[in-house]
Amino acid sequence: MYLNCHTYYSIRFGTFSEIELLELAQTHGVPSLVLTDINNTSACLNFIRKASDYNIKPIVGIDFRNGATQQFVGIAKNNLGFQELNEVLSSFSHNKQVIPNEAPELKNAYIIYPFEAVLEQDKTDFKAHEFIGVSVAELRKLPFSKYIKYTHKLVIQQQVTVRNKRDFNAHRLLRAIDNNTLLSKLQKTEECHPDDSMLPLSELEQAFEMFPFIIENTKQLLEQCHIHFTFGANRISQNQQTYLESNAADYQYLEKLCYEKLSKRYSQPSTKVKSRLQTELQTISAMDFVSYFLINYDIISYAKSQGYIHVGRGSGANSIVAYIIGITDVDPIELDLYFERFINPYRASPPDFDIDFSWKDREDITQYIFKRFKNVALLATYNTFKYRAVVRELGKVFGLPKEEIDKLAADKHQTQALDEMSSLVIKYSKLIQGFPNHLSVHSCGILILQEPIHYYSATDLPPKGFPTVQFDMIIAEDTGIFKFDILGQRGLAKIKEAIEIIQYNRPEAPAIDITQVEQFKKDPNINALLKSGRAIGAYYVESPAMRGLMQKLQTQDYIGLVAASSIIRPGVSSSGMKQEYIKRQRYPETRKQANSKLLEIMPETYGIMVYQEDVLKVANQFADLTLGEADVLRRGMSGKFRSLAEFVAVEEKFINNCKAKGYPNDLTITVWNQIKSFAGYAFAKGHSASYAVESYQSLYLKCYYPLEFMVAVLNNGGGFYSAEHYIHEAKMWGAEVQAPCINTSEHYNIIKGKTIYLGLGYLKSLETLVVKRLLTERNFNGPFTSLADVIDRVTISIEQLTILIRIDALRFTGQPKTELLWQAIFKCNANKSKTAQGKLFKPQQKTFVLPSLQASAIEDAYDQMELLGFPLCSYFNLINENLQPHIKAKDLKHHINTRVLLYGLLVNTRFHKTSQGKRIRFCTFTDQEGHYFDTVHFTKVVNQYPIHGIGVYACYGTVTADFDFCSLDIIWSRKLEVLTDPRG
Template sequence: MYLNCHTYYSLRYGTFSEVDLLELAKENGVRILALTDINNTSACLNFIRKSIAFNIKPVIGIDFRNGAKQLYVGLAKNNQGFQELNTFLSHHSHNKTPLPDLAPILKNTYFIYPLERVMELEKKVFHDNEFIGISIEELKKIPFSSYKSYTDKLVIQQQVTIRSKRDFNAHRLLRAIDNNTLLSKLQKTEECSEHDKMIPFEDLKHKFSDYPFVISNTIKLLNSCRIDFKFGEHRISQNQTLYLNSEKEDYQLLVKLCEDHLHKRYSQPDKKVRTRLETELKTIRQMNFVSYFLINYDIISYSKQMGYIHVGRGSGANSIVAYIIGITDVDPIELDLYFERFINPFRASPPDFDIDFSWKDREDITQYIFNRFKNVALLATYNTFKYKGVVRELGKVFGLPKEEIDKLSKGNYDVKTLDEIALLVLKYGELIKGFPNHLSVHSCGILILEKPIHYYSATDLPPKGFPTVQFDMIIAEDVGVFKFDILGQRGLAKIKEAIEIIKYNRPELPPIDITQVENFKKDPNINNLLKQGKAIGAYYVESPAMRGLMRKLQTQDYLGLVAASSIIRPGVSSSGMKNEFIIRQRHPEKRKEANPILLEIMPETYGIMVYQEDVLKVANKFAGLDLGEADVLRRGMSGKFRSRAEFTAVEEKFINNCKAKGYPDELTFEVWNQIKSFAGYAFAKGHSASYAVESYQSLYLKCYFPLEFMVAVLNNGGGFYSAEHYIHEAKMCGGVIEAPCINKSDHPNIIRGKVIYLGFGYLKSLEILTVKRILTERQFNGAFLSLDDFIDRVVISIEQLTILIRIDAFRFTKQSKTELLWQAIFKLNASKAKTTQSKLFKPNHKQFKLPSLTTTWVENAYDQMELLGFPLCNYFELINDELIENIKAIDMKKYINQTVVLYGVLVNTRFHKGSNEKLMRFCTFTDREGDYFDTVHFSKVVDKYPINGLGVYACCGRIVEEFDFCSLDIIWTKKLSLLQDPRSLN
C-alpha cells in the first residue's frame, strides 16, 4: 500500500537505510512495498535482495523531482519498466536538463502524480498507466475536488521519509546542509511533511475506508508489479557473455591464442605446463569465463598496440592461460601458484584481473573500452558523511561561530560545559554519520554487461564524461555484475618515462626492452640493491618499512621479494609470524621447529601462512574443509562479506574438524587466529608476484640509469617520499641539481648529461600562463640573451618576474639577483602598468648605474626554501648550532646497546598506535653523508620531544639491533637552528 518510500539514498533528504525501511514495513504489517528514492536508484537492488528475508514483495521505482519539488513517482511494472525509468532519468541527468512537468509515455511503467501537482497542472487527461496519488492529509480535499470522480485513477500515496520526530529533525538538518542555509531560514517547500510516516497497514486501510476504490486501485497497481533479479547462490553472471558470435567461436579463439603464444612463454613446454593449460582451459569453458578472458586480452592488446606498459595482477595472476596470452607476466608454474585460488568449482565469480596502467594512459584505455564494447559503465562508490565533517556542517546550519565549530569537530571540549545547541550538533552528528552524502566513481571498476546498463541502474555523468551506475561493488557482485579493474598508477608511468628520458639523454645506447624481467631477476647488481634496501623510487619496495624488511630478510632474489611483499602486510605482521618467518629464513635449522603438517602444506614459506592461497591450503588440507568452505574464508579475508554469519559457520566447522582430527586445542586456535589476522590484508601470491615484476623493472632502471630514473620519479609525483628527498637521492647517484633556468628548464624536470634542471612546475607561485609564454617564446625564437631581451619578448608582471629572478633563473647573465631585481623594477615600471600584448618594436632600454650589489649563498637557500619548498644545498651547511660528539649511520653496528647521538635530516615520519593503545612514532633520517638511519620514539618521548617539520635533528638514543638491522630507540631529540637570512637582520 506504500508506493512512495524513501531511504537515505534520497541524498540529503531521507533518514534511514533500505533495510530499516523493510524492518519498518514488517513492524507495520505491510506485505508489499515500493522503494522510490528521489532521482536515485542506489538502494534498489539491495532492497530487492533483502526483501526476501522480510517476506515482503518489493516494488521499485523513482521519485522524480526538480530540486525538492515532486513531479511524479514512477513505478516499474517489471525489469523492462525499471530500465525505462533509468533511461529517462539518466538522459536528463547526463544533459543536466530539468525533468519535464509531464511524465513520458513508457510501456512498462506506472506514473503517480500527487494530487496537489495534478491540481496545479489542471491535468484532466490520464493515460492508462497514470494515476493520482492521495496522502492521508489530502483526504479532506477529495470531497471538494473535481478529481473525486476519477475513481479508477485515485491511489494511496502516503509518502514515507521519516519514522519519528528525531528523523524529522535530522531530515530538516540535511535539507539545510543541502541548501547551504541556516536552519532558521530553511524554506518549508524544501522539507517533507511531519506526517510523511508509515502507519500500520490496517490503520491505513481504515483511514481510506470511505474510499474503498482507492484501496483496491492501490492494491491492484502494486500487485501488477513484479521485479526479478537473482542474488547470492542463485545469481547468474550479467557480464557480456560472448566476445565473438558463439561460445564455440570464443573457446576456439582462446585455445588458438594459447597455442600461438605458448612458445613465447615456454620455449620447451613440458608435460606439467601442458596439463595445467588443458585443465585451466577446460575449467574456464565449463564455468563460462571464456569471454571474460577474451575481453581482458582485447584490452591488453590495445594497450600494447599503443605502446603502453601494464601489470596484470589479482587472483587472475594464478592462471597459466592469463600468463600465456599476456594478460599477466607471472609464471604460475615457476611460483607454484595454487590453481584453486584462481578458479574452483565453487566459485561463482570470475577471477580478479586488476590491470594497472600508467596514470597518464588510463583515461585512454577507459575511452577505448567504452568505444569497443556496447554496454559499459563505471562503478560507483558512496561518499558518506564523516563525523568531523558533519559536525562542521551542522555547526554552520545552527549558526555557530567558527571557533565553536572547530572545537566541536576536533573534540576539544568538556561535555559539561556545552550549551544546548552544541549538544544538538553532537547528537545529530552521531545520527547522520555514515549516511550517504554523494555518489562518486569507484577508483577502478568498469562494468561490461550483456544487457543495457540501465537494466540495472540509472547513471550519472561525472566530470570525466563516462556514465557511472548508482550502486557499489558489493551490490554489483550480489547480482552477478563483475567489474573489470582498470587502475592507474604512477609506478608504470615512471618506468615508461624513464625509458623515454634515457633514449633522449643517452641516444648512443640500444633501445631498452623492459619486458626482459627474467634477466633482471638473475642480475646480481639488481638483487644487491634489494639486499641493501637501496630501492628509493622503486615501486612498492621503497618505504622505510619495506627497505628495512628486505635488509632483515637479506632479500636477494625474485621469490624472496614476492614473500617480502606479503609478509609486510598487517595480517602476517600482526599475527607475529613476520618475525618467525625472518628467523626461519635466516636460520634454516629453525625451520624444523614448524608444525610438520603445516610445513608439509607450505614448505616454501616454512610452514607459515603468508598468502591467501595458504589459507585455502590450510583450510582444505589441515582442517578438512572443502574448497567452497575454504573460499568462504578467502572472501572473509578480502572484506567482501555483508555479514559474519557465513564466516562464523565455517569457523565452527574448522574447529570441530580439527578436534575430530585429534589436534590439540592450542594448535587449532593458533592456526585459526593466524587465519583471522589475515582479514582484509592478505595478498594472493600471484598479486605479490605481479608487484615484484614491476619492482624488478624499476630496480633495473634504478641500477643502470639512476639519474634518468630519478627524473622520471620526480616528474610523476614521486612516491612514498617528498620531492626534496628524491632530489637528495639523485644527488647521491651523482646528479648535479640546478634551480629552474630561463633557457634550460621546462615545466617538468629535464636532464642533460648528469645535470638535472628543476622544472618551472616547482615554483608554486609561478602562474601556468607565464610558464606557457616563456616556453612558447623560447621554442619559436630561441634562447633569451639577457634580462632586457626577456622583458621585450615575454609579457610578464613584476610579481612573476621577481619569482624568476629570486630563484636565480637569470644566472646566465652573471649579474647578482639583487641587481637584476632593481633593473626589473625600473624597466617594468613600478606602477604595475601591464600590457597583454607583446611589443611590436623593441624599445631602447635605459641603462641604470647601480652600486655593486651581491647575493649570498644563504640568501639563495632561503629563497629556494620559500619558492621551491626546500633548499638545494645540504641542510647541514645551514646549521647554526655547535655539534656535540656524534657518530655516522654507517657506524651504528659498532655501538649496539650503547647510547649515542646521530645528526640527521628528517626524511619521513609516521605515528603508530601500539597494542597498549599508546602512540609511538617512527622516523627516517639521512646523516651528513646521506646515509639512512631509522628511529623509534616510544610513547614516553613522543610528546616530550616532538618532531616538527623538515630540518636537522640531534637524535640521542640507544642503538638496538634486530636481524642485523640497526635502529635508534630515542631518549631525546632536538631540532637544530639554522643560519639566519642576512636580509632579516637589516
C-alpha cells in the same frame, strides 16, 4: 498499498535504510511495497534481494522531483519498465534538465501524479498507465474536487519518509544541510509532512473505507507489477556473455591464443605446464569465464598497440592462461601459484584482474573500453556522513560560530560542559552519521554488461563524462555483475618516462625491452640494490619499512621479494609471524620449530601463512573445510562480505574439525588467530608477484640509468618521499642539480648528461601563463640574451620577474641576482605601460649604473627554500652550531648495544600505536654523507623530545640490531639551530 516509499538513498531527504523499510513493512503487515527513492535507484537491487526474507513482494520505481517538489512517481511493471524509468531519469540527469510536469509515455511503467500537483495544474488528460495519487491527509479535499469522478484513476499515495518524531527531526536537519541554510530558516516546502509515515495496513484501508474504488485500484496496480533479478548463490552472470558470436567461438579463440603464444612464455613447455593449461581452459569454459578472459585480453592488446605499459595483478595472476596470453607477467608454475585461489567449483565470480596502467594512460584506456564495448558504465561508491562532516554541517545548521564547530569536529570537548546547541549537534550527529551523503565514482571499477546498463540502474554523468551506475560493488557482485578493475598508478608512468628520457639523454644506450623481467631477476647488481636497501624510487620497495625488511631478510631474489611484499602487510606483521618468518628465513635450523602439518602445507614459507591462498590451503588441508567454506574465509578477510553469520559458522566448523583431528587446543587457536589477523590485509601470492615484477622493472632502470630514472620519478609526483629527498638521491648517484633556468629548463625536470635542471613548474608562485609565455617565446625566437631581452620579449610583471631573478633563473647573464633585481625594478618602472600585444619595434632600454652587489650562498639557500620549498645545498651547510664528536650511519654495526650520537637530516617520520594504545615514533634520517639511519622513539621520549619538521637533528641513543639491521633507540634528540636568514 504503499506506492511511494523512501530510504536514505533519497539523498539528504530519507531517514532509514532499505532493510529498515522492509522491517517496517513487515511489522505493519504490508505484503507488497514500492521503493521509490528521489531521483535515485541505489537501493533498488538490494531491496529486491532482501524482500523475500521478509515475505514481501518488492516493486521498484523512481520519485521524480525538482528539488523537494514532486513531479510524478514512476513504478515499474516489470524489468523492462525499470529500464524505461532508469533511461528517463538518466536523460534528465545527464543533460541537467528540469523534470517536466508531464511524464514521457512509457510502455512498461505506471505514472502516479500527486493530487496537489494535479489540482494546481488542473490536469484532465490521463493516459491508460497514468494515475492520481491521494494521501490520507488529502482525502478531506478529494470530495470537493472534480477528481472524485475519476474513479478509475485514483490510487493511494501515502508517502513513507519518516517513522517517528526523531526521524522527522533528522529529515529537517538533512533538508537544511541540503539547502545550506539555518534550520530556523528552512522553508516548509522543503520538508516532507510529519505524517509521511507508514500506517498498519488495516488503518490505511480504514482511512480509505469511504473510497473502496481507490483501494481496489491500488491493489490492482500492485498485482500487475513483477520484477526479478537473481542473487547470491542463484545469481546468473550479467557480464557480457560472449566476446565473439558464440560461446564455442570464444573458447576456440582463447584456446588458439594460448597455443600460439605458449612458446613465448615456455620455450620447452613441460608436461606440468601443458596439463595446467588444459585444466584451466576446461575449467574457465565450464564456468563461463571465457568472455571475461577475452575482454581483458582485448584491453591489454589495445594498450600494447599504443605502447602503454601495464601490470596485471589480483587473483587472476594465479592463472597460467592469463600469463600465456599476456594479461599478467607472473609465471604460476615458477611460483607454484594455487589454481583454486582464482577458480574453484564453489566460486561463482570470475577471478579478479586488477590491471594497472600509467596514470597518464588510464584515461585513454577507459575511453577505448567505452567505445569498444556496448553496455559500459563506471561503478559507484557511496560517500557517507562521517563524524566530522556531520558535526560541521549541523554546526552551520544550528548557527554555531566557527571556533565552536572546529572544537566539536576535532572531538576536543567535555560533553557535560557543552551548551544546549552544541549538545544538540552531538545528539543529532549520531542520527545522521553513516547516511549516504552523495554518490561518487568507484576508484577503478568498470562494468561491461550483457543487458543495457539501464536495465539495472539509472546513471549519473560525473565531470569526466562516463556514465556511472548508482550501486556499489557489494550489490553488483550479489547480482552477478563483476567489475573490470582499470587502475592508474605513477610507478608505471615512471618506467615509461624513464625509458623515453634515456633515449633522449643517452642515445648511444642499447634499446630497452622492459618486459625482459626474467633477465632482471637474475641480475646480481639489481638484487644487490634490494639486499642493501638502496631501492629509493622503485615501486613498492622504497619505503623505510620495506627497505629495512629487505636488509633483515637479505632479500636478493624474486621469490624473496614476492614473500616480503606480503609479510610487510599489517595482517602478517601484527600477528608476529613477520618476525618468525625472518627468523626462519635467516636461520634455517629454526624451521624445525614449525608444526609438521603446516610445514607440509606451506614449505616455501616455512609453515607460516603469508598469502591469501595459504588461508585456503590451511582451511582445506589442515582443518578439512571444503574449498567453498575456505572461500568464505577469504571473502571475509578481503572485506567483501555482507554478514558475519556465515563467517562465524565457518569458524565454529574450523575449530570443531581441528578437535576431531586431535590437534592440541592451543595449536588450533593459534592457527585460527593467524587466519583472523589477515582480515582486510592479505595479498594473493600472484598479486604480490605482480608487484614484484614492476619492482624489478624499476630496479633495472635505477641500477643502470639512475639519473634518468630519478628525473622520471620527480616528473611523476615522486612516491613515498618528498621531491627534495629524490633530488638528494639523484645527487648520491652522481647528479649535479641546477635551479630552474629560463634558457634551459622546461616546465618539468630535464637532464642533460649528468646535470638535472629543475623545472620552472617547481616555482610555487610562478604563474602557469608566465611559464607558457617564456617557453613559447624561447622555442620560437631562441634563447634570451639579457634581462632587457626578457623584458622586451615577454609580458611579465615585476612580481613574477622577481621570482625568476631570485631563483637565479637569469644566471646566463653573468650578473649577480642582487644587481638584476635592482635593474628589473628600474627598467620596469621606467616603462610602466605593459601590453600583451607584441611590439613592432624593439624599445630603447635605459641603462643604469649600479654599485657591485653580491649575494651569499646562505641568501641563495633561503630564496630556494621560499620559492622551491627546499635548498639545493645540504642542510648541514646551514647549521649554526658546532657538531659534537659523533659517528656516521655506516659505523652503527660497530657500536651495537652502545650509546652513540649521530646527526641526521629528517627524511620521514611516522607514528605507531602499541597494543596498549601508546604512541611510538619511527624516523628515518640521512647523515652528512647522505646515508640512512633509522631511529625508534619509545613512548617515554615521544613527547619529551618531539620532532619538529624538516631539519638536522642530534640523535643520541642505543644502537640495536634486529637481524643485522641496525637502528637507534632514542634517549634524547634535538633539532639544531640554523643560520639566521640574512635577507632580513
